[in-house]
Amino acid sequence: MRTAALAFSWAMAILACLFLLAPLLVIAAASLSPTPVFDLPVGGASWKWYGRIASLEGFWPALWLSLQIALLSTALSLVAGTMAAVAIVRGRLPGAEAFAAALVSPLMMPGLVLGIALLQYFRGVGFTASWPALLLAHLVVTLPYVARTMIAGLSRFDFTLIEAALTLGCTWPQSVLRVMIPALAPSFLVAGLFSVLASFDNYPVSIFLTDVRTKTLPIKMLQYIEEAPDPTLAALSTLILLGTLVLLVIADRAVGLSRMAGTAE
């Protein structure tokens, strides 16, 4: 009975892994398609689509915009989220639990609803510039990931270590910089990674805040797929996937994927 249950759970895990990887493998194979219609290469493979990535119209500005927004909103969320997490975990903050719940609540929020709410709001206050609107919107997207991870990370941090550092002659800034920040480094990494990915792939919030010249990468990609798809997009996606794979290997070495997954609840 127990063996059967174990075998069943292994079967499901392997099935889930193969099923999850299937679309990624299809994209990688389609990027080598010899014809423009996404045939999986049966006869010969062709690298020509990779050569065309650079000439994709509007892709580099979109990629650059997405990177800017993702990195900036993550940096700001890390600062604001960590400060709030310190106040929640350590401070005598009135209503700390309610505040923690409120910080995480945008996670459960349908992206489209947040998108139209912000569109309406920005219009209402006469705020029409697309770039800052996108950045502000992505703050709401990224802050919950950072807050959740940093609250979990800080509740495992032993604050007496700071007092110990003080006793040993460190000044306050020194003890925070040399003791607290290094001890929290894995949490910063996990929070930052989730936050960058959440912003970088965000479609439903961004779609309402873009204008003709300011389009993020996901918006450009969906537009491309709907208009005239060819394997160039698959080539670009494969490169992004390879980049992500490298990031994951680094994260596994630095923090361990198991610890990263442990923050998922």
Next chain:
Amino acid sequence: MIALLPRVDRDRRVALLLSGPAGLILLALFALPLALLFAVSLQAPPGGPPGGGPGLSLAAYERLLTTPHHLGAVWNSLKLSLAVTIITLLVGYPASFAIARAKGGWRSLMLGCLFLPLAASVIVKAFAWTILLRSSGVINTVLLGLGIVDAPVRMIFTETALIVGAVNVFLPFMILPVFAVVAQLDPRLSEAAATLGANPVAGFLKVTLPVTMPGIVAGVALVSSLSVSAYVVPTLLIGERYPTLASTIAKAYLLSREPAFGAAAGVVLLVIAVAIVVLSSRVSGRVGREGRA
């Protein structure tokens, strides 16, 4: 501010100061916009009934909840969410046990299988399914080649395709929260139950299920609220003919410029998402208590 940190636990003002920026973001960019959205959804439609000036009106909600087409969109969203949640739970729950019990390299490999797709763009994954499922696609080629079917099976633009794609996108959101709980679980717990005379089924129902309930609930809440509001996957895998709440919202804002109607659809979607989260946490509380009792 860092210089003030030692007094954090004694000084409320510092705590308030520290939570200031995040609080401000929440208030100015989350709470206020949502309040405004609610107000917009109650706006009277332009050119309404004669004599009815501008004011509050439930017209947008009435239109959404009485027109068969729009009611169908609400139903489609709920149906998709329910189907995806059930399937991801049936596959993800047992799978997370194997991943949590796996050793070293195997565990990292399987977690990598979860993280890599999670990091891949939803758009790219949905697009990959259109390649896999179309008439001249991989699955049909294999089926034809093996002689299982004589003519290509129409899969793309069907509800099945939509569910397959959505399960693929949302499965990691079910496995990860359950894994987070199971990984902290002591495997000796179920052995102890067995020693105390519980048969495996009773041991599972009385011990394992209740203690893993927080993970299940987190997963169910995440997957159901994400899939009820999915936009990209239905757009690519089933298209225009299958209206959902999300596509209704997008259309109202991006095409037909009817903010009041779009806002009303947004409020309905929000209420459904919040109801799912609240309901699932209630259920987990009850099962958890009964399990321990």
